Amino acid sequence: MARQEQILLLDPPHELKFRGPFTDVVTANLKLANPTDRNVCFKVKTTAPRRYCVRPNSGVIDAGTSINVSVMLQPFDYDPNEKSKHKFMVQSMMAPPDMGDMEGVWKEAKPEELMDSKLRCMFEMPSDSDKTHEGDSNKILSSSLLKSESSLPKSASASLDDGEVKKIMDECKRLQLEVQRLREENRQFRDDDGLRRRKTVASSASMSAPGSGTALREEGLTTRVLAFCVLFFVIGVIIGKLAL
Secondary structure (H helix, E strand, C coil), X not given: CCCCCCCCEEECCCEEEEECCCCCCEEEEEEEECCCCCCEEEEEEECCCCCEEEECCEEEECCCCEEEEEEEECCCCCCCCCCCCCEEEEEEEECCCXXXXXXXXXXXXXXXXXXXXXXXEEEECCCHHHHHHHHHHHHHHHHHHHHHHHCCCHHHHHCCCHHHHHHHHXXXXXXXXXXXXXXXXXXXXXXXXXXXXXXXXXXXHHHHHHHHHHHHHHHHHHHHHHHHHHHHHHHHHHHHHHHC
């Protein structure tokens, strides 16, 4: 009994073209479409299995869907005078209702249930005009990249300016020293307050010391507030510089 006609639609239908140079892996794409209302099993075979890598090389295509198969040709020494004798075969069959192990399905398949299509391989090298066009395209791309870099907003370049960063760090150090000086003054005020309280007569200390201590505490509090203001100013300067 003759085999059934291939039910899958292949694109390309007759040949796979591989475009050089062949010093690296070259990939050709094969689209398999299932126009039926049933799932279809497929398998891709080649006469030169060591020269190609196929992904996926087998599987199931659901009803009304398609799948893309990548056929990757391994690097080799290309001879334009040598014609390619490599061929591929796409084998398919209707998926059984009780689909189990894929290998088992293919082993149990009857010859009349199998459908196949053959494709030949074609190797092509780019012509001189194509190389020139590719070179021009690369030049245009490089020129576009340079223009895009030169047209970057000033904020982007400013954020990477080492000089600006150094200025910010110097300003931050100066303000930190100012905060430290204010803290030393605050500490000195507290020491002077303790010294005064020790020298004050016990009877008058109960009347005058609280007032003087309160004044000094208020002065110390004012100093701390000033220190916090300086810190907030530092943070604001840094954020402002980075945002510009």
